[in-house]
Amino acid sequence: RPILFDDNIRPLMFDFMAKRINVQLERLKQVNPNAFMFVDEPGLQFIFSALSGYDSARARTDLEYFFSMIQRPRGIHLCGNPDWDFLLNLDLDILSLxxxxxxxxxxxxxxxxxxxxxxxxxxxxxxxxxxxxxxxxxxxxxxxxxxxxxxxxxxxxxxxxxxxxxxxxxxxxxxxxxxxxxxxxxxxxxxxxxxxxxxxxxxxxxx
Structure with a gap:
């Protein structure tokens, strides 16, 4: 079972990922002060399917918590075709598609x-x-x-x-x-x- 569905482990995963992103961002800013980070999240194309068991309310809460720990500007990149209404209404600075x-x-x-x-x-x-x-x-x-x-x-x-x-x-x-x-x-x-x-x-x- 993916750890995304484990209420005890999921927050730890978000904390770990956010810290990794911020460390990378600090290193990039030493090279270019205008650097920013994209989170590449192809899974957003699938998580709202009837089979995923992961509804939009939970996804919004989780993503807003996750992005609250990442320095601005912050963004998401997707190659797929997710629920664009959902993404465009998140607290994002940049959407790459x-x-x-x-x-x-x-x-x-x-x-x-x-x-x-x-x-x-x-x-x-x-x-x-x-x-x-x-x-x-x-x-x-x-x-x-x-x-x-x-x-x-x-x-x-x-x-x-x-x-x-x-x-x-x-x-x-x-x-x-x-x-x-x-x-x-x-x-x-x-x-x-x-x-x-x-x-x-x-x-x-x-x-």
């Missing part, structure tokens, strides 16, 4: 996205695929078009596009641990992120 695969679903949560941004949240748009086949099938222009189409849709739903861009970061879509070429495509993806960011900054006249 795979918008390359989940753009249509995520953008349907416009009211929650707007509330998240209005209270100071930042979205990290994972638009550049890191798996070999989808990466090779895309270009800078196609990825830019794909991302802006999501932004245009949200603009039509009442989220001012310039404001949205001002609350945005770009990132690769996923971590990708299984490419046949090792880290090569992932490194290329980071290069594409950098160039795409430059082009979008020019287009939207960001600083």
């Amino acid at each position: 795979d918008i390359y695969q989940n753009g249509e679903v995520f953008s349907s949560y416009a009211p929650s996205i707007k509330r998240f941004l209005d209270r100071g949240g930042i979205l990290s748009w994972g638009i550049v695929p890191t798996n070999v086949e989808p990466f090779e099938a895309e270009t800078l222009d196609s990825l830019k078009t794909r991302l802006i189409s999501v932004w245009d849709f949200l603009d039509q739903k009442g989220i001012d596009k310039e404001f949205l861009v001002s609350r945005s970061l770009l990132s690769p879509a996923t971590c990708c641990l299984v490419n046949p070429d090792g880290e090569k495509t992932v490194e290329k993806a980071f290069g594409v992120v950098t160039e795409l960011s430059r082009r979008l900054r020019e287009e939207f006249r960001c600083g």
